[in-house]
Amino acid sequence: MSTKNNNWEYAASIEGTGHIQLKEKYGLYINGAWVEPQSKAYFSSINPHNEEHLADVAQANDKDIDRAVKAAEKAHREVWSKTTPAERGKYIFRIARLMQEQAKELAVIESLDSGKPIREARDIDIPLACNHFFYYAGWADKLDYAFPNQKKESIGVAGQIIPWNFPLLMAAWKIAPALATGNTVVLKPAETTSLTALKLAEIIDAAGLPPGVVNIVTGFGDTGAAIVAHPMVSKVAFTGSTAVGKLIQKTIAGTDKKATLELGGKSANIIFDDAPLDQAVEGIINGIFFNQGHVCCAGSRLFVQENIADKVIRKLKHRMQSLQIGNPLDKNTDIGAINSADQLEIINKYIEIGRKEGSEFFQVDCALPNKGYYCPPTLFINVAQSSVLAQEEIFGPVLTIQTFRTVDEVIQKANNSPYGLAAGVWTDKGSKIFNLTSKLKAGVVWANTYNKFDPASPFGGYKESGFGREGGLHGLGAYLK
Amino acid sequence: MNRLEVLKTYKIFIGGKFPRTESGRFYKALNANNEPVANICLSSRKDVRNAVQTARKAQGAWQERTAFNRGQILYRIAEILEGRSAQFVEELMLQSFTKKEATVEVESAIDRIVYYAGWCDKFNQVSSTVNPVSSSHFNFSTNESIGLVGVLMPATSSLLDLISYVMPIIAGGNSCVLVASEKLPLTAITFAEVLNTSDVPGGVVNILTGSVEELWSPLSAHMDVNALFIDKASRFRKDIQLAAVDNLKRVREMSADLKTENGQGLAFITAFQELKTTWHPIEKIGGASSSY
8 A cells, every 4th residue: 555645735714813813022921910930031932833932931930939839828728718608609600711811822823832823722732621610610619519528628729730731731630630629720831831820810810810829820840840849749649641640749748738730641552343344443543643632642563463463564554655644723623732842752752662662663754844743643453562653752743553352452451551641442343342441540531532631520540641621520620738 | 373474476467377487586575664465476577588489379369369258257357356356355465455445446446457357348339330332342451459569557557557458459459468557466467367267378478577668678579479568658658669679569658547537438448449341332223212
């Protein structure tokens, strides 16, 4: 079969950027005001598609964090904990509505700043982020129904550190439940994707939230470390790598800080011979290539039943040829830019390891933009269970394929990982689905679907994928004591 | 003529058997007057590893028992303990409890077991959810056992404490490896005899005696232990938390007053559960609606 991408040339359909409002320079949003960082330092947020500068963002140091945390502590003590739950809810509803009004602008900025396709930002990230606020707003005055007889109360200041793969959505996952449960917030977005969090600060400001209830601070790892270590932060919520999650656990050992960690994954996507194969192939594509594979729950380990492996791989390669790779702002684009030069280097390092290890390699043969950070969709076929590629999280558009014969075998192989975030199962047989879903050690299991998210649905992992849940009723528990 | 009393040899409890510590070491348990009351096994880290291995093997089958069956087995523990309560009262008195204190201790322990027996097939009903997602999927979240739990009992804890730590763990389908109270270890081992005659499968609860100072480390650092249950006031708290980081063990801390109703509850069970969310598509075909 030809590997040339001949027949899928679409006319470009570039989303306009004329309507977005970005400042040249963003300070820190602390105590309801935009302030200069005490460090006086700013860093550039760039567009990974063309490496062009988008805006300057403040780099917060220890003193800035101290200021933000103290503002949040005072706001919790004097204002937010005394605001009635129903009123708290109304503020959150208001934030949700303002976000919906600005959804298009948020989607375009998200795509520019993160490299994700505008189609995903517009149809997935931003609506889910708005809905998350809307969902949790309604919980604020109903907590006694969620935890009967448990006399729960807010914890205090939540220090929240989020990753660059779903910038605004992760901010929503963190802030909405924290506010609904009566906590105040100091949130730090990832250094490569600060802009939508800063736009959210503008929205929160416009919503009239009391000063200090939400503080948004920007910076690098040391800024995050200062939040975690601050004695007045009584709750740490982190989404990111397992290595940093473990560092946080070490930092807070011996203290009374509560933590939730949503960390890495190496999730299994399992295809049985009785699965609807065309749907399953779509599921595999969505499982690993959604958001360039920058998804903690990506279905990065594919297990195909041996007797259909050739057919599935053939269909998969064929489908991969039709993926549109390029300008994230093009509405036809399926796969956008890798988020940063650093991440591209990590992915390429893994691809190199895989090629040296010698498993069968397949990469879509397509033209990539001349500038920016791009990686074509990649397969490694017949990968050994012991391979680095099958064990470590790559966080890019790289799929490993293994085969299996029996149900028991695939359960063992799928569970043979220090991670346990998600899993997918494809079969037409309901009883088989529930046999697998009950035995796979993973916090989220998708049957005949993959990478679905919803504010009402709890998300989070087993084992070294972290602990605590975000979303749904159970997501409230992480912010109550 | 006086009959010579047959004294009891206190051993440890691993996999439903009563071996001595592999190390062959012992220490003397003392009463309040510092008089020795028994020789107790001074367990080693090898004993910890053996216990973890057997607890791991037992866990899956215990989790797969029906919740109703686990409830019956827990209730059976209470029945057997009730039948042997005089022995426990006596043993507590040997460790310097007054008769009244000992009686209250044993009775409260029995009642707490019954309390958790009743939870086995109910906790998942009150802590699970069906989630109304905005796409065409049936989506639900249920609890699953966290796996293997390491338990470090406070030095001066006794029977009621042990029950309060262990019952919520096993009610939820987990297995455990427990290091008994260093100062008051007698009832822990005698309680193992109760477990062993209550249809609790071997390996679900494993009880070691010895020095917490020696055993906290191998237990907290063991890569096949999923969670730890410790006393919040433990002087090893920070060390335990640090040792637990490598495989991200969930460290749960007990700070409730176990003599009161605060010492029991749903939250102690769900603390040792993982939440699993399952998505399943709902087919939408044709135009039929669910209205009449």
